[in-house]
Amino acid sequence: MPRGIDKADLPTKTCPICARPFSWRRKWAAVWSEVIYCSEKCRRNKKRKA
Secondary structure: OOOOOOHHHOOEEEOOOOOOEEEOOHHHOOOHHHOOOOOHHHHHOHHHHO
16 A cells, blocks of 8 residues: 555646746645745746746
8 A cells, every 4th residue: 555645646836937837845844835936046046037
């Protein structure tokens, strides 16, 4: 019997910078509602898109 949750069943969001979907990570469990960018690189480049 498999343990855990399938990756396909995890919540996802779309990054506003690169427009790629990214899924929930365990380290974001407490702050998932505040997560906007998929990576540190996109977070740093947020002003370029605007």
